[in-house]
Amino acid sequence: MRNQKPETRNQKILLSGNEAIAKGAIDAGCRFYAGYPITPQNEIIAYMAQHMPEAGGVFIQSESELAAINMVFGALASGARAMTSSSSPGISLMQEGISYIAAAELPAVIINIMRAGPGLGNIWPAQSDYFQAVKSGGHGDYHCLVFAPASVQEAYDLTVLSFELADKYRIPVIILGDGMLGQMMEPVTAEAAEKPQRPQKKIWAATGCKGRKPNVVKSFYLNMGELEQFNLKLQEKYQDIRHREQRYETFNTDDAEIILVAYGMMARLAKKAVESLREKGHKVGLLRPISLWPYPADILKEIISRQPSVRFLVVEMSYGQMLEDVQLTVNGRVKVDFLGRSGGGVPSEEEIINRVRRIAG
Secondary structure, eight states: OEEOOOOOOOOOEEEEHHHHHHHHHHHTTOOEEEEOOOTTOHHHHHHHHHHTGGGTOEEEEOSSHHHHHHHHHHHHHTTOOEEEEEOHHHHHHTHHHHHHHHHTTOOOEEEEEEOBOSTTOBSSOOOTTHHHHHTTSSSSSOOOEEEOOSSHHHHHHHHHHHHHHHHHHTOOEEEEEEHHHHHOEEEEOOHHHHSOOOOOOOTTSOSOOTTSOOOOOOOOOOSTTHHHHHHHHHHHHHHHHHHHOOEEEEESOTTOSEEEEOOHHHHHHHHHHHHHHHHTTOOEEEEEESEEESOOHHHHHHHHHHOTTOEEEEEESSSSHHHHHHHHHHTTSSOEEEEEOOTTOOOOHHHHHHHHHHHHO
16 A cells, blocks of 8 residues: 655656557567557557557557457467557457456556547546446456556556556556546656666466476366366455555545545546635545555545544546445445546536535535
8 A cells, every 4th residue: 555656857758648658668668569549549559650669569550459459468478568558449349358368367558548438429538437447347257457547647657567567466457547638748757768677587478388398378277166266366366466556645634524536637626626625724635546456445444544524525527436436445434425427527626616515514
C-alpha cells in the first residue's frame, strides 16, 4: 500500500496522453505491438508505427482486435515484452484472448482509452468500462492488474511500471484511461528513456528447447483436478498482489468530514472542487485510487477507523461501477453518496460542489 507523491522532474517534452503511453512502452522495453485503429486511441498506433522500428521492434496493424490480442499472445509466449491498445468496443473483442493470456500466465500490457457506450456509442470520454477491467471481462476466475492514470506524466510512468509488474507477477496489466487523457497534452519527463529497461531472461518462454526441457505455454488442463489446482495457484498470486500493489493518492483527508472518491481524469475535476470548497470552509478531501485492481480498500478502512463519522461521495463517469467497490469496502459502516454521468457526460466542478453542499446540509 503506498501514497504516491510527485517527484522532482527536470527536462520535459510535450506529449499527448496517448503518445506518452506509447513512448513509455518503448522506453520500458516493449518490442512487439499489434493493434487495430479506433478512436480515441489512434495516436498510440501512429506513434508505435513510427518509433517501434527505430527501437528494433515489431509493429503490426492487425486486421482486427481479435487478431491483435492473439498476435500479442504469441509474442508474449516467446518471451517478448508486448502490448496492444484499443478503445472500449475493441477491448470487448479481446476478452477471450485476455482470458487465455491470464491462464497462460503471460505478462501482457493492454491499453484501454475508454469511449462512451454501450455499443459503438461515441468518442466522448467515459469510465463505463470499469466493471469489464476489474471484474475480468473474459471467462474464468482470473484478474488483471488495473491502473488509472490522472495525468499525461502518470500515463507514462504507469505504463513503464506496468511492464515491470507484468513480468514480476506474470499477469496481464490494463491501463484504463479515457478520451480526455488520451487527447490532452502536458509536459512529460521520460525518465525511463535515460535508463533503458533490460528485461530479464524469461526461463519459462517457448524459445526452442535445445539443451533443456521443453517449455509449454498453455491454458488447457484435461486431467481431473488439474485445472482446480492451477486455479488455486492463481488465487494465491492474486492475494499476494492485493497485499502488495494497492496504490492511491489522498488530498486533505485527515480532517475531512466528506471525502470524494474519484479516479483518472474525474479525480482532477474532483480535486479542483475540493480546493474550492476548502476556500469556503468546508472540510472536504479526496481519495484517488490509482490501482483499480487491486482496489485500495485498506486506505478506505483506515480512514473509517480514525474518522467514523466521515461520509464518502463517489464521483465517476459511469452510473455507479466503482461505487460498488466503495460500498463493499465500507460494508455499511458509513454513508456513501454518488454522483455519476455517462454516455459522454462529465460531472462538472459546479455539480460536484452543489452535491457536497446538499450532503453537508
